[in-house]
Amino acid sequence: MNGVTLSLDNIKSLLAGKNVARVPRYHFMQGFCAKNVGYPIRSMYMEPERSFIAQALTFEQYGVEGWPEYGYASYGGWEFGGEIKFPESEWEQAPSHGRFAVQLPEDVIRLKMPDVRKSGALPLAMEFSGLQDKYGTPISVVMGGNFTIAGNICPVETLCRWTLKEPDLAHRLIRMATDHMVEVVQLWADTFGAERVIPNIWEPLATNQIISPKQFETFAFP
Numbered sequence: 001m002n003g004v005t006l007s008l009d010n011i012k013s014l015l016a017g018k019n020v021a022r023v024p025r026y027h028f029m030q031g032f033c034a035k036n037v038g039y040p041i042r043s044m045y046m047e048p049e050r051s052f053i054a055q056a057l058t059f060e061q062y063g064v065e066g067w068p069e070y071g072y073a074s075y076g077g078w079e080f081g082g083e084i085k086f087p088e089s090e091w092e093q094a095p096s097h098g099r100f101a102v103q104l105p106e107d108v109i110r111l112k113m114p115d116v117r118k119s120g121a122l123p124l125a126m127e128f129s130g131l132q133d134k135y136g137t138p139i140s141v142v143m144g145g146n147f148t149i150a151g152n153i154c155p156v157e158t159l160c161r162w163t164l165k166e167p168d169l170a171h172r173l174i175r176m177a178t179d180h181m182v183e184v185v186q187l188w189a190d191t192f193g194a195e196r197v198i199p200n201i202w203e204p205l206a207t208n209q210i211i212s213p214k215q216f217e218t219f220a221f222p
């Protein structure tokens with residue numbers, strides 16, 4: 001790893017508010033990185049050191065501007081007590097949902113906030129951020145947005161139905177997802193320093209192909 005050189009100057013300039021030569025290219029391609037170096041795809045999500053090495057070597061090989069990051073699209077399901085299926089076959093590129101933590105209204109009432117030091121993939125993510133710290137890359141923590149996390153805790157079609165018929169349940173679930181995000185970012189800030197941490201938040205389930213503008217305004221936008 002000592003010989004790997006990542007292309008970070010353009011991104012660091014952008015984050016510092018300086019002029020950049022061009023728009024940086026951002027990639028999130030764990031499955032490809034695993035295949036590129038000959039690792040099983042599941043190792044990208046279960047073995048932080050292998051994941052970091054595979055990404056760093058692939059980024060250097062293809063001149064990718066960026067740094068290795070840990071995350072997966074189904075974030076929130078495992079962390080709140082559900083089950084995740086890790087990729088095994090050649091057709092699987094990322095973790096997918098197994099059992100959802102919430103399926104019925106009473107499950108929402110019983111749901112507890114997870115311990116951010118122990119739950120789901122968070123210990124693996126923290127180990128990965130330790131490698132980011134060791135090798136001098138930006139330190140990131142990758143999560144979904146609050147609506148997306150809620151839609152990973154329970155099936156997204158159930159969440160969408162609740163936004164229409166049981167809004168109090170939807171609000172409770174999204175509130176818990178929001179509070180969880182704050183707790184995770186606080187842990188990373190306390191561990192590495194707030195000025196060094198980049199929260200990486202994506203919100204694919206809040207797309208207008210899933211919820212209406214009114215649902216977005218009521219449940220996602222706040």
